[in-house]
Amino acid sequence: MKIYRFDTEHLATVYVAAIIESLMATKANPVLGLATGATTVNLYRQLVEFHQQGLSFSHVTTVNLDEYVGLPAGHPQSYHQFMHCHLFEHLDIPADQTFLLNGVTTDVAAECERYDRIISSYPIDLQILGIGRNGHIGFNEPDISLKTLTHVITLSPDTIAANARFFSEPKAVPTQAITMGIQSILQAKVIILMAFGRNKAHSVKRALSGEVSTRVPASFLQMHPNVTFVLDKEAAIELGTETFFQLSRS
Numbered sequence: 710m711k712i713y714r715f716d717t718e719h720l721a722t723v724y725v726a727a728i729i730e731s732l733m734a735t736k737a738n739p740v741l742g743l744a745t746g747a748t749t750v751n752l753y754r755q756l757v758e759f760h761q762q763g764l765s766f767s768h769v770t771t772v773n774l775d776e777y778v779g780l781p782a783g784h785p786q787s788y789h790q791f792m793h794c795h796l797f798e799h800l801d802i803p804a805d806q807t808f809l810l811n812g813v814t815t816d817v818a819a820e821c822e823r824y825d826r827i828i829s830s831y832p833i834d835l836q837i838l839g840i841g842r843n844g845h846i847g848f849n850e851p852d853i854s855l856k857t858l859t860h861v862i863t864l865s866p867d868t869i870a871a872n873a874r875f876f877s878e879p880k881a882v883p884t885q886a887i888t889m890g891i892q893s894i895l896q897a898k899v900i901i902l903m904a905f906g907r908n909k910a911h912s913v914k915r916a917l918s919g920e921v922s923t924r925v926p927a928s929f930l931q932m933h934p935n936v937t938f939v940l941d942k943e944a945a946i947e948l949g950t951e952t953f954f955q956l957s958r959s
């Protein structure tokens with residue numbers, strides 16, 4: 710487990726974008742596991758900048774973590790739409806190399822099985838994660854047990870409250886999502902969890918320094934052999950200074 714603390718979110722995202730570029734340069738058909746949400750916006754902007762400077766993504770495959778139940782791909786708050794607006798429409802990845810969950814499927818069990826087959830067919834080289842204030846990764850919410858594979862989950866009140874900022878009103882936030890399971894996330898060869906801001910500090914601390922617990926799904930990352938937490942100063946504020954490698958200009 711590596712923990713990198715950067716002075717700013719900008720430096721942190723440039724670092725993660727450079728790791729993605731390096732993977733793309735060394736692997737013929739790299740598979741990226743991707744997250745959505747505010748944490749990823751600047752990372753995707755950086756990747757778009759790389760593309761504008763000549764970096765091709767045509768050999769990349771992407772697999773997204775999750776999608777809201779009930780939101781069609783064209784809904785402005787769907788994760789399909791998020792990925793399209795922030796990343797895919799600006800890059801040259803063929804559409805059939807981008808995999809997302811269908812939030813309006815009429816057969817949820819079949820959709821989960823379809824996704825698990827995709828994850829098996831395209832083993833993820835590098836999984837990008839954010840973290841919820843409650844310690845969730847993907848939409849694997851704290852509970853007495855966690856599901857291993859792709860499944861439907863009822864979102865916690867904390868997640869609904871946190872994500873209400875993207876919707877017109879809290880009542881408009883879907884109450885369920887489909888998410889990759891914890892085992893699928895842990896199967897990625899390399900995992901980078903990004904967290905920025907003071908409101909992530911407590912979940913980062915609990916993920917890193919507590920016991921592995923289903924009450925803090927991100928704590929399961931402690932069991933993975935190649936995980937890096939990429940933090941800004943605020944997200945790292947509850948960690949002891951000895952715990953991380955500091956990438957700082959000062």
Ligand code: F6R
Binds near residue numbers: 748774845846847
């Ligand atoms: C979304 C996802 C979630 C988010 C987390 C943080 O695809 O996987 O786990 O990463 O909720 O969201 P933000 O970045 O909006 O704080």
